[in-house]
Amino acid sequence: VILDEKKLDEILDDFEISLLESDVAISVVDKIIGDIKSELYSKKIRKSELDSTIKNALRKSLQDVIKNPEKSFEEMMEEKTEKPFVIAFVGINGTGKTTTIAKIAKRLKDRGYSCVISASDTFRAGAVEQLETHSKKLGVKLIKHSKGADPAAVAFDAIKHARAKGIDTVLIDTAGRMETNTNLMDEMKKIIRVAKPDLILFVGDALTGNSALEQAEKFNSAVGIGGVILTKADADVKGGAALSIAEATGRQIFFLGTGQEYDDLEAFDAGKFIEEILG
């Protein structure tokens, strides 16, 4: 039975709408649906199997984009023999970078790793104080300079301190910045040039719509993203931004932020995510 193209288009239109409603960026949806159309158009498919065939094709194309990271966080750290393992956290304003750093610091501590936090957001009101509160609560050392200091210098200082004390990890908090602000994107490049992190994590908000694509692209071309953390996944979202970001950067999601407490950090499960998107 040759595929009924009209029927295929109808079913794909429904999937297209559900992907868009899940916050997958429109150009990413176009690519996914387009790939499936070209794969299925001239195939022989039994009418009774049309729905499941399309779903499987959709699942396969999603699996090409979204996978579990090749190595876990701790595996990446273990691979590097020379301490410290330096991780920088970047992203636009208000996505949860600072809170996520506190969660990561707690996770590392629970697993027996020592860490130092670099207060490299030297711009925003209350940013250093926010980190100070977390570092005191967690019993983690914080390296900070005075307000308005050079963010790269704070990072340099933190790494120097970690090296001297044999500390396992340095977590660098940076100021939120809009991908459209060239000065701030340049400032971030400088922080990365000086700190030479082993891993740069893009922290994105799971509620983000189409701009997730532009943000991820700009941050990736500026400094190269090594991985992603998607926050506020507890806000009843499908989190299609994960797909947009993975498509834009070829990088994978390490964790989901699932709340405002230290333990609200879950390892990302690509399979579970794909099934939820497929509804």
Added chain:
Amino acid sequence: KLGDSLSGVLRKISRAGLIDERLVKEVIKDIQRALLSADVNVKLVMKISKKIQERALKEKPKAGLGRKEHIITILYEELSNLLGSSKNYSLPNKSRILMVGLQGSGKTTTTVKLARYFSKRGLSTSIIAADTYRPAAYEQLFQLAEPFKIRIYGEPENKNAIEIVKYGLQELNTSIVILDTAGRHRKEEELFKEMREINKKFKPDEKFLVIDSNIGQQAGAQAKAFHESIGITGVILTKLDGSARGGGALSAVAETGAPVRFIGVGEKMGDLEVFNPERFISRILG
């Protein structure tokens, strides 16, 4: 004033002589893409495009308008209707303003921007710091407001937001009092309960929902939850200095019946603009 993606679309129509149903359908598809990429709600996009298609096919363009201008006019009218016929924002002479919204949307920053906006216009303004969850929330407000000599009432050690509101109201006697609250979303029932109690104690004249323009399809559902909980009277859209086009605002207005009053266009206290519907629609149309 239309962005290039849509101008290109509409150039197709102006070159066509007669109204061709197939061409209109093609143009509608392009309009849908522009709206979807601007984060307008999917169902709303379908509703808008259906209306435009009906009107484009059955209405005669007004005298002097070509086909292209006619479709642009219909598009603008439909989007303007969604934004509501909000008369211009008139400066209150006395007001209690409550700021609510999702985590990280820009409430605290906007609170101080607003306070500065009012005090520059001769209205004495003070702020109550009622976010008892976020570490250093009081410090953040204090550092932002201090250069403008705007008074902040806060009790950093007190975890009871309702008490802070109560004592703040006793202490402050400015014409405008703005209340900053903790971020919260519709799945956090305890926090929504707290918001209702804060609302009861504060008895605000104005309740602003602060929304990040980067928000996607969740804008409507979240706005609806806030509205059902305490009743929203105005929307403030932040971070419009990024690439987000802010289509979620249309859903927020649709769900709350409240107009967009201000937009945030940067991190500094001067980066607040009064909402301009025409400019906003041009931005949405990209």
